[in-house]
Amino acid sequence: MITYSVALKSLHSFAIDALARRVIVARTETELFTFWRQASEEATCVLLLGSGSNVLFLENYSGTVLLNRITGVKIKEDSEAWHLHVGAGEVWHDLVNTCLEKRMPGLENLALIPGCVGSAPIQNIGAYGVELKKFCEYVDVLQLETGARCRLSGAECEFGYRDSIFKHNLRERHAIVAVGLKLIKAWRPVLHYGELSRLNAGQAIPRQIYDAVCAMRRTKLPDPSQQGNAGSFFKNPVITASAAENFLRRHPDAPHYPQVGGRVKLAAGWLIDRCGFKGYRLGGAALHDKQALVLINAGQATGEDIAALARHIRLQVADRFSVWLEPEVRFIGANGEVDALGVIA
Ligand SMILES: Cc1cc2nc3c(=O)[nH]c(=O)nc-3n(C[C@H](O)[C@H](O)[C@H](O)COP(=O)(O)OP(=O)(O)OC[C@H]3O[C@@H](n4cnc5c(N)ncnc54)[C@H](O)[C@@H]3O)c2cc1C
Known part of the structure; x- marks a missing residue:
């Protein structure tokens, strides 16, 4: 019999009331390796987690959650x-701040993306016309x-849109x-995306772009500490x-990007919005x-509530536009990651 004893609610941004058998913090590579081995020897599954801002717990997790806090x-x-x-356990947004404070520009378009640095390559985080790939x-x-430890070059990471080798072979x-x-x-501003294009390319400074990005994100995206969510639920x-x-x-008015x-x-948010879903509620989800791409925990949602809403939205969008959406968020079942698309198909 599995004894679930640790609440995961504060360890992931959807804030679902799920439990795990155990949660361990690893602060060094040796700890990570040792804790992983111990858990494997006990025949329990292990889930690596950074900040939990890209996962949905569908149910209680039967194994050990290993928090990567290598700084x-x-x-x-x-x-x-x-x-x-x-270090993989550094907070991404803190790194963006540190770089700007030390006058090392480049990451400003990626400000305020939640999560740890070690998770950033996994889905090749991106925002406002810039992806991690550019710097990795x-x-x-x-x-x-x-x-054993190995080093993959940026090219070997096989980065794509919200994709990398870490979602496949590794x-x-x-x-x-x-x-x-x-x-x-030789820094050059990237200003072609959305409201950033209002800035003057010849005069824009990194701090100005950072401020604009932070302001836009704070206005457009729900704060996970107020409303549980994992950012964009679906990929474009x-x-x-x-x-x-x-x-x-x-649909000549649809936003599209060659x-x-x-x-x-295509813009998944536009497709969902056109189906009239903004504010739509199903169970606790x-x-x-304001943001059609973001599914929220509207209070006491279960992981299944969120998945059911995602399933419903996906069907309606396909029905209306013949376009099938795919989840960006990773789904976690009792024994580990499960195929998110399979769950909502
Ligand atoms: C409000 C909000 C806004 C967001 N905006 C954006 C955005 O603009 N652009 C964007 O790209 N993403 C965005 N996201 C998604 C999220 O921030 C990123 O995917 C982020 O990189 C996840 O980091 P994390 O540490 O929270 O990962 P977690 O959710 O902890 O983990 C994600 C996956 O990686 C695995 N994992 C974690 N750490 C490791 C490790 N060290 N080694 C191997 N595997 C590991 C986990 O098992 C899990 O499968 C947003 C999320 C939220 C909540």
């Missing part, structure tokens, strides 16, 4: 760039069964322990050029009333 930031400099070696020099990974039994970032000294769908042509003939290779990215 430390080392900075080296050459004529071209600053090179940062950052390498990722240090610990093979948890053997304790998904299990591997822990990211550090991330190497390169911030080029990327469809073929011919499907896009068809779609845009019927991709390299001819495919076209609801769609945020």
